[in-house]
Amino acid sequence: xxxxxxxAVALLLAAVACTDEKKATDTSATATEKSASGxxxxxxxxxxxxxxxxxxxxxxxxxxxRATKARTExxxxxxxxxxxxxxxxxxxxxxxxxxxxxxxxxxxxxxxEKAALRITKYEPYYRDKRLRLTPExxxxxxxxxxxxxxxDHTSRxxxxxxxASRGTCVAHASLAxxxxxxxxxxxxxxxxxxxxxxxxxxxxxxxxxxxxxxxSAVYLSAQGVPEESTWAYSTDQPKCRxxxxxTVAKHDPIPAAAASAKKYRITAYDLINxxxxxxxxxxxxxxxxSLLADGFDIVWGTYVAWDDSKNHDKLDVVLDSAGNPASSxxxxxxxxxxxxxxxxxxxxxxxxxxxxxxxxxxHFSYDYIRTYAKYxxxxxxxxxSTP
Amino acid sequence: MRPFILLLxxxxxxxxxxxxxxxxxxxxxxxxxTATVNADEQNTVRVPVRxxxxxxxxxxxxxxxxxxxxxxxxxxxxxxxxxxxxxxxGEGEGATTKIFELRALREGATAITIRLVAPxxxxxxxxxxxIEVTP
Numbered sequence: 001x002x003x004x005x006x007x008a009v010a011l012l013l014a015a016v017a018c019t020d021e022k023k024a025t026d027t028s029a030t031a032t033e034k035s036a037s038g039x040x041x042x043x044x045x046x047x048x049x050x051x052x053x054x055x056x057x058x059x060x061x062x063x064x065x066r067a068t069k070a071r072t073e074x075x076x077x078x079x080x081x082x083x084x085x086x087x088x089x090x091x092x093x094x095x096x097x098x099x100x101x102x103x104x105x106x107x108x109x110x111x112x113e114k115a116a117l118r119i120t121k122y123e124p125y126y127r128d129k130r131l132r133l134t135p136e137x138x139x140x141x142x143x144x145x146x147x148x149x150x151x152d153h154t155s156r157x158x159x160x161x162x163x164a165s166r167g168t169c170v171a172h173a174s175l176a177x178x179x180x181x182x183x184x185x186x187x188x189x190x191x192x193x194x195x196x197x198x199x200x201x202x203x204x205x206x207x208x209x210x211x212x213x214x215x216s217a218v219y220l221s222a223q224g225v226p227e228e229s230t231w232a233y234s235t236d237q238p239k240c241r242x243x244x245x246x247t248v249a250k251h252d253p254i255p256a257a258a259a260s261a262k263k264y265r266i267t268a269y270d271l272i273n274x275x276x277x278x279x280x281x282x283x284x285x286x287x288x289x290s291l292l293a294d295g296f297d298i299v300w301g302t303y304v305a306w307d308d309s310k311n312h313d314k315l316d317v318v319l320d321s322a323g324n325p326a327s328s329x330x331x332x333x334x335x336x337x338x339x340x341x342x343x344x345x346x347x348x349x350x351x352x353x354x355x356x357x358x359x360x361x362x363h364f365s366y367d368y369i370r371t372y373a374k375y376x377x378x379x380x381x382x383x384x385s386t387p
Numbered sequence: 388m389r390p391f392i393l394l395l396x397x398x399x400x401x402x403x404x405x406x407x408x409x410x411x412x413x414x415x416x417x418x419x420x421t422a423t424v425n426a427d428e429q430n431t432v433r434v435p436v437r438x439x440x441x442x443x444x445x446x447x448x449x450x451x452x453x454x455x456x457x458x459x460x461x462x463x464x465x466x467x468x469x470x471x472x473x474x475x476x477g478e479g480e481g482a483t484t485k486i487f488e489l490r491a492l493r494e495g496a497t498a499i500t501i502r503l504v505a506p507x508x509x510x511x512x513x514x515x516x517x518i519e520v521t522p
Contacts, residue, residue, distance in 0.1 A: 163450060164450070164454065165448060165450050165454045165456075165505070166448055166450070167446070167448030167449055167450065167481035167482040168481065169449060169480055169481045170479075170480055170481050206446075206512075207446065208446050208448075208481065208482045209446055209479065209482055209484070210446075210449075210476075210478065210479030210480055210481045210482040210483065211479040211480060211481055212478055212479045212480065213479075213480050215479075237511065240512055242429075244427050301480050302480075303476065304449060308451075308452045327474075328474075328476050329474055329476070329483070330447075330449040330474070330476050330480075330482075330483035331449065331476050331479060331480035331481070331483070332449050332480050332481070333480040333481065352450070352451045353451070356451060374480075
């Protein structure tokens, strides 16, 4: 009887919370913010992610699944927790601090070794406040927030590109992330982006020493990119002059159409650095899963150490004769667009044409991520402007 | 009196002989005179004998393996000795370079030719670096 009463209270609170949630969504979402899962986000990066990082991953979740009751937290930071499609949403409330029963989760018998907590929504008032979560709530939320077993964003990607013989992977990976967004055209100019990146690096295609993938987030925030039609990508080999400057056939000088075109740039992004294999780190598969489950794709910089003869299978860590992970041969940039936990791989969009990998996508093992991932970023917000 | 004797003994002991017959001074020069030149170097590079010369290749784009160019290097094997080859991944993505370490074996003028060769055998870039091995 007592249990039934608790359930009734919980369901009532859930209904109230869902009603409140709709209002909150209507008032706090901004026009261009989105994630593929349909959730709006009000994030501006750093502060929220720092909070997420503190409670992102716990190694042990056994025997933690249980319903929680409504709590009150009088005074500061009262808020509600609600779930929609299995994701929690945090926001200000009228003083009731509610956690909807975890019975809403139907997959409770599959408790993974690791789970990530993703905060998908804040009221602006709480944006810079420190979350005060009791261990009980943290544990419950983590259980509720186990990302699905499989996430695949390939269906929303633009076609696989072919960078051919030019070292333009960073331009391709970063623009693939931009093009994927519904508020950006499907075909931006990699040629423009590459030349802009090289200019900011005081380099060119004949003196290209490589570009840190995460720097493209900074550059694409400073300078937008026009559509491909204004400056088409060329697979031609650059011609290198004796003074080490270069020219690319048909693309010297920069077309006026590209200079004057409407451009699309990043206005908010989150960098993901290498902080080991836990927390909000590029080497933590659970964290990457949570980002993908929340709708983001991840622009990824990695060491190249896979056996490419197996690009049609799963790309894993290769051991050298001493039993150690093989040395890196180079650095490459791609876009992580999904994962399959059961198969133990991430789905990665490459720019090596459709004949590479699985119709242009690589399957990189979780161990490969843990061993060779360098850094990455997600795009939270974009804008367009005309010169 | 005693410090003076120790100083005298030390002075008499130098130069010592290295394992390869060279003296200690030359070995010190080798470590301190390591020079690095880029594949597009246009000037004559002067390096002391027994020193190590590092030649950095033209940038190699990181592309599909069947499209990846390779770097080769020609040099006078009587004057220079290839000690090691290694890849330098640098800090970024999209390009890498190969480093050739050569030891200067004897004095004289010589040259190194370095090329970036496409998979189809076409030479994409090439340069000859003049080397003067000094005493």
